[in-house]
Amino acid sequence: MKLKPDPIAEELADLAWAVAHPARVQIVRLLIGRDACMCGEIVDCLPLAQSTVSQHLKILKESGLIQGEVDGPKVCYCVNEQSLARLKKLIGDL
Amino acid sequence: MKLKPDPIAEELADLAWAVAHPARVQIVRLLIGRDACMCGEIVDCLPLAQSTVSQHLKILKESGLIQGEVDGPKVCYCVNEQSLARLKKLIGDL
């Protein structure tokens, strides 16, 4: 009767968690819209301190939804299409 | 350049937040699978205390994803198809 720990439920929860904050939703949409974006631009677009944005980026990175490429002193972020597709599928299949 | 507070980002974040926990994902799937379910059954299916499950149900209810109908001393929960569809659309449109 008891449900077992469900890996898919956890995967979905983790991905959903990544977008469970307005700032992170905006970051993801920003990256989708622009295809790629430097960290500084993202900071400029949000009413948050640089360190706070960096934390949100870290959360998104850990979820796999986005990835960052170091480009000299800058970091260029873009969405990970596979993870995004995975999120869409898991939600869509609910 | 600054993004304005985005109502849709907040709506998405709120709905995503509702399913940003494995137990809540399992509850939602349970309700989808059974179409409707008493609170007690849900408690029996999860390895959590009754009060904890009740809290998760409250969160899901506040998000709009599920709704509960009082049926005597029991409460029958079911998914709110509209909210679920809304979540799917918001995620799908990302």
Next chain:
DNA sequence: ACACATCATCGTCCATCTACGATTAACGAT
């Protein structure tokens, strides 16, 4: 009225989130 069952709420504890300023690390340019 009373006992029982069902579920919500309260109080508590610990962990994590969110936000910030300050600092550090890494790189380019002069």
Next chain:
DNA sequence: ATCGTTAATCGTAGATGGACGATGATGTGT
């Protein structure tokens, strides 16, 4: 080598989440 830029990390503070047991509220049945 040093300075300025960029971004991550550290440290901190306050708020919230998640878990539980205990209690309260509501309704059913005897």
